[in-house]
Amino acid sequence: MNNTAALRDMSSIRQQQSRFEGLTPGHRACQGCGQALAARLVLESSGPDVVVANATGCLEVFTTAWPQSAWTIPWMHSVFSNTAALAAGMEAAFKARDISTKVLAFAGDGGTFDIGFQALSGMIERGHNVLFVCYDNEAYMNTGVQRSSSTPVAAATTTSPAGIARTGKRHLKKDIVAIIAAHCMPYAATASVAYPNDLKDKVRRGIQTPGPAFLMIHSPCPLGWMHDSAKGIEVARLGVETGLVPLIEMEYGQQTSAMPLRRVRPVVDYLKPQGRFRHLFADDPMARQELAHLQALADHNIAHYGLQESQPESGDSHAAASVRRGTVAVVPPGAV
């Protein structure tokens, strides 16, 4: 672009942004990191009156290379598996001190589905007023892409590689939301970085929920999913459009909403751009079977969550992530 504006003082422009920047640039996330984006969107929605407990993982590592921090909210990292308990402790302290600051907990899928699950279950059972956000990139990315219980079936990771005898991960992705919802959970939802308005709405709802709330955000990892760094949003959107990533809300164990699919795409559209599924396109009966398996899972999701049952409300741009012409904050003179 031509750069009259770029020559201006960027920091003063940055200070005038009409959104809250809880996570600043200067973080060391990979190019096109879905988790960095998701975390910023979460904080954009939560505003500054929050405290974050963060699990060990990429998000922690790339934001806090001492002496620098990319966080502008109070933030704390303890260890990998205790994030929910850390948040619970903060929340208990705020309760004891009569402070209204909302406590958020951030963890990846490993820190949610696997090593952090016990603490999370305990936190929910005890009813702590915490919004737990799981940035789900479907593997242990921080340590170099090892499989987690969130890794989808057939995805290749460094510990579930594809080979002559294996087509990637042999086990299903754990249905964590159902498990969470089964705690008589006031609010549990899934979101995707490809649908930022929906995501932000769900953060708001989670924050407004008195008591525990859970939000799982499908967050593409270009490194681990092996797609072009520019394609993160596209891949995430395809995940939703194929039905493999249902965007739902559950309240007290009951599903209360599902983002309707405008048009359903075949799972291959989602799988093709991702290197972790490359082996499924080999001329091999096992690969074909797993492809069919993934399609069946998507079909099952569509039926199970009713992804095609409801019609989008008119003007429901959240669900479509559609755009329309916007305006700048200051209306130009002469506008009607």
Next chain:
Amino acid sequence: MAERMTRGGFAQPGSAMAFKTGSWRDLVAPRHLHGLAPCAGACPAGEDAQAYLAPLTNGDVKSAWEILVTANPLPATTGRICHHPCETACNRGQFDEALAIHAVERYLGDAALHNQWAYPGIPQTTTEPAVAVVGGGPAGLACAYHLRRLGHAVTIFDALVEPGGTVATSIPPYRMPKEILQAEARRILETGITWQGHTRVGSDVDLDELRREFAAVFLAPGSQRTKPWDVAGVVPAQLHDGLALLHTWMEVGSMPPWHKIAVVGGGNTSVDVARALKRCGVEEVHLVTHNGLPWDAEDPMRAIAREVRQAMEEGVVIHANCGAERLLLRGNRIIGVVLVAMKKMRGADGKWHRHGFPGTEQVLMVDEVIPAIGQTVDPSGFESLLQGLDYFDVDHHGRMTHHQGLYAGGDARSGSSGMASPAIGDGRRAAAAIHAALCNNPLLPEKQRPLVPITEMHLQYFETAPRAEPSILPVAQRQGEAEIEQSLTARQALDEAVRCLSCGNCMICDNCWTFCPDQAVLKLNHTIQGDGSPYVFDMAFCKGCGICANECPTAFIRMAPEQDEQG
């Protein structure tokens, strides 16, 4: 540089801003491309539809009109009569339905007339002597208007009393109400143009005289002379020319008392003649054209599709891909015409020819066969310039080869399609050329912007929406001068503007701002002059991931090799 250790290793908020991740970029960086929307690329008048649709989405009708008239001063006119290649080119046509750009254009034109808006940005006259414009049709009016915008004094010479040229004389009022054209023409003249009506070059004024008295002369006399016509060498004794009939009907309001007529030709005039005949009570009106129907993929006729459709609604029978092979005569009197099926094919010489297929002949019994096959320049007064040609030989900017200070455009120039919109474009480009010449400036080529094909758009961000259709007068009520197609409602116009995909240009959707994982896209509280967007890239942090470009719905952002650039 040594950092002092903090107890427990805590860090200050936002201190990572000191770490400039812009150095991570690898070869490419995001850029605002300013691509050319196909509609703009296709508009012969030089309009950029998406540019004026943008303010309209916010209900800003006046701004929209003001942007529109930077290219075309006659939107209420062209909105009615233009064949709108913009809509054919519109990317949205490949998504659901093309935008009804012509209808929005007309809506804006009508709104301006209704509100009596004046053209913005007309300066005081700065040059003397003035520029002469010969011909007050769309080309002449447009040239004069743009010259005025550039500060020049202009005098228009026209053989007729009223401005408008062929549009005024040859387009039936049911599709081009006279008062609309006159109002727009008057508004142009009111920018400070001297109107010398009833002055025909060649008889009332001499071209050389004009060249002496004026700094430059723009010739847009139109094409007034009917092309010769015959069928297999036979010309009816009493040939009725279509255009002449139309003029008569528009002036007198009646036609000879015929029952069955065949009109030959594939342009708008033939359709207008056919429809006028129908209105005058002719029972059977046949339109015979070599071309296919306007909506056919191959070899479509030039007449505007909607006009053809309306003609058919009104009972005109179209014989497409047909030619008149022979006239059936009883003495001098025509009793019928033999038609034959035709197809445009490439011949052995590699050129396109139309072939008739023997055995497909059919006889149409008619009272008269009326050719409406177009006109050429009336050479009187311009013989020295034409030198036997029936058009003015000009370059892209209307400059006449070998004739310094002479410019031409409109129907009279080489390669004209006889349409109003290209004539307006001719006038605008010639005005720019004249301006450059008078100011002794080099004539800069028009800024070339890359066209944005639909394949580069990110259509997942758009939802289908039906195209706005103006209300159409029912066939039974199509009488007299009543205009058939109505203006869009304000709501329709706004909805239609919202449908614009904004190809190649920023629609302020916030996607880049929202999706950048590094907050390297910042948003200003105003759009940047010359950029059209309120977004700037903070290259100190941009890692070059390309998400902004991949998620830009309009292909406004592209990843491009980094150049030596500030910031």
Next chain:
Amino acid sequence: MLEVRIHGRGGQGNVVAAYLLAHAGIAGGLHAQAFPFFGAERRGAPVAAYVRLAARPIRLHAAVRTPHFVIVQDEKLLGLEETTAGLVAGGGLLVNSPADQATLHARLGERMQGRNWQTFGVPASDLSRQHLGRNIPNTALLAAWAALTGVLEPAALEQAMTARLKPGMLQANLEVVRAMGSLVAPGAWHDLAHHALYDGSAQHQETGHAGAA
């Protein structure tokens, strides 16, 4: 330093008895320590609890191995070797039993050989049933032990019971204590108890209060 071991079954209030006794000791101006047998036994299993009483601060944190007194809450436990294990020669054995001394000695059989234990049986369960409506013999036994040894003033025991028993149970238990007072011979174990309490030095015997260690 006087050491007592109380035997019973899990759930019979053995630890409560020990804590009551220690509490009463402290209330009476002595130093005291009480603790259960550190085990993983469940309800119903034979268990033990321990009490130390002294006129000087007690620093010792070892197990009680050679108690001066053994209190048995359930006479069936008499049959177990460990019930009398380590009881000092001439020590006191208080059994919750209506049986007379001869019968109890007969039950101990060869274990009595050369030990010269002073044995008493008291109908603690009967008293408990009578006043509490159920068999919780611990307070009756403590009352008997207090009366026999004269180490604890009735007021001290009452104070301990007031502090540790549930209010609803207190009155009936106090009646048990009073009733027991008339069933035993006061001071029968006086010398034995005071000798232990004051580490064998007789000069403190009459004070009944803790002196310097």
Next chain:
Amino acid sequence: MLEPLEGSQAIAHAVALARPGVVAAYPITPQTHIVEHIAKLVADNRLRCEYVSVESEFSAATVALGAAAAGCRAYTATASQGLLLMAEVLFNIAGLRIPLVMTCANRAVSAPINIWNDHQDAMALRDAGWIQLYCASNQEAIDTTIQAFLLAERLELPVMVCVDGYILTHTLEGVSLPTQEEVDHFLPPYTFAHTLDSRQPLTLGTMVAPDHFTEIRYAHDQAMYQALAAIEEVDAAYAGITGRASGGVLEVDGPDDARIGVLCLGAVHGTLWEGREQARNLPPAKLIKLRALRPFPEAALRQALAGLSDVVVLERAFSPGAGGIVAAEVCRALYGTSTTPRIHSAVMGLGGRDIPLEAWQQVLALAQGPSRGATVILDLIPDHLEDGIA
């Protein structure tokens, strides 16, 4: 009159007197009575705090950590397996310099599983960066618990108060509880310089690269050394208010002419003291009660052991393949002094095995005997060994 309180109950009262904002608890024998008593105090509204019944020790430590970071005085308690489950978080708390207090009701570590007292659990965590104070009586447990909060908050270091499981936790003794006024006077309201506060945001728990990691560890180490003086000061300040001191970093008593010293940690000190009282025919000996294991009071030890010819270090834990842990540290402390005594490393009382009065004789015999060169388990029962094990 002294209050007859079970050790656990006494500790619970001491915690309550410190007015914690958050207590996190997960039950494990023999810590259970402590958290049960605190729960009851909360239920009876005698203690106003957030009592968080977590799902594991890991979370107990973490909740306390989160609460302390979020501006509340926080407390938790555990033992044995629970302490080891906490291990990762305990290192983390210390590294983050979070002030909080935890009671460790010392117990053996499995396998074989054993619920009884020894010191193996706390010993295993001695490098976690926590201050570790050992209590010899229920009175010391009360006093040390209250002092621990002041120490932790003053130094921004976590404090582990080690109390022998069962031997103290389940034993009723007459104790003196300070009044609430006294404790309030002694212990100011909780402050933490890096409290999580949305009005003054800070980032806690960053990743520190090789270029600064050493310095952060060094600073932690220095803070621990500074704690030695602080432990003494706080103990003295507490004594100034209550009249009771707990022995600072260590306490020595015995005749000046004694040539033998016996060093121990925790409740066994009383047993040895009583043993010495009752065995007056044996040579005079000094008893050294080591209260602070971390920081390790090297200078105080050198002073305390000066002039002795033999020192027995009696421990309830050891490092398999290396012997007595504290003995090794005592050796290190004395290494290079001009009159280094002989150090005899002795182990007793593992997994709840009773250390009787007679242990004193064994200990003295060890001191008077030839150097054994290796750690001796004084109460080993050879008959219990499988054949073939020496």
